[in-house]
Amino acid sequence: MANNTNKKICIVTGGSFGIGEAVCQKFLEQNYHVINLDIKINPKQSTAIEWFKCDMSNTADITMNVEKAITNHGRVDALISNAGIHFSGNIEDTSEKDFERVFSLNVKGAITATKAVLPIMKQQKQGVILYMASDQALVAKTNSFAYNLSKSALASMAKTTALDYAQFNIRANAVCPGTIETPLYHTAIQNYVNESGVDINLVHQEEAALQPLGRLGKANEVAALTYFLASDDAAFITGSLQSIDGGYTAQ
DSSP: OOOOTTSOEEEEETOSSHHHHHHHHHHHHTTOEEEEEESSOOTTSOTTSEEEEOOTTOHHHHHHHHHHHHHHHSOOSEEEEOOOOOOOBOTTTOOHHHHHHHHIIIIIHHHHHHHHHHHHHHHHTOEEEEEEOOGGGTSOOTTBHHHHHHHHHHHHHHHHHHHHHGGGTEEEEEEEEOSBOSHHHHHHHHHHHHHHOOOHHHHHHHHHHHSTTSSOBOHHHHHHHHHHHHSGGGTTOOSOEEEESTTGGGO
């Protein structure tokens, strides 16, 4: 693809489904050229969103794809590090293999993508890096040892990266969604129902009732916050953890 310098360039990891899909769509609507790094393609996604097949747990694959984006477009204005997987289990129930699977995607993938965009952002003297953390970067939940740890790591990365690269006018923040209705949420609920035999409608009702606002969040609401943090309106916001959780962590 030809270099398209008249548009800002946004790279979204794990942008095919759920929050990532909503983020891709939001930035597209705001006239960004969007590049989605994901192992799977979403056939319903706009063809205006450029999809690079990428295993976000594979360091070489991530580096190659980000470098391809930079070669093609000459710049990166925003990296939305969104790719992630959920895993349920306490510390004893989490095998070394399970732990490495969660961390290689949720954390190492984010580290690799960040390292890959920083040289061009430093050269540009501007850029925004946003990590899709979780309410679990702020509070603990039961049976969530590895996932909770991985999201806390992303929150830490947002803060350290913000301080280290402020001199280059590069901002970094973490978005901390609560319970958002996405394919990841539905998979987690289905797994719980399969194990426990509890009525699925009851589980959905209970999840909604746990939120002070009495409902689950929507992916497009998270995308709206993400876009705001990438925009010039948020030019003085860096190193922050931005909750979007219906009041859950305020309790």
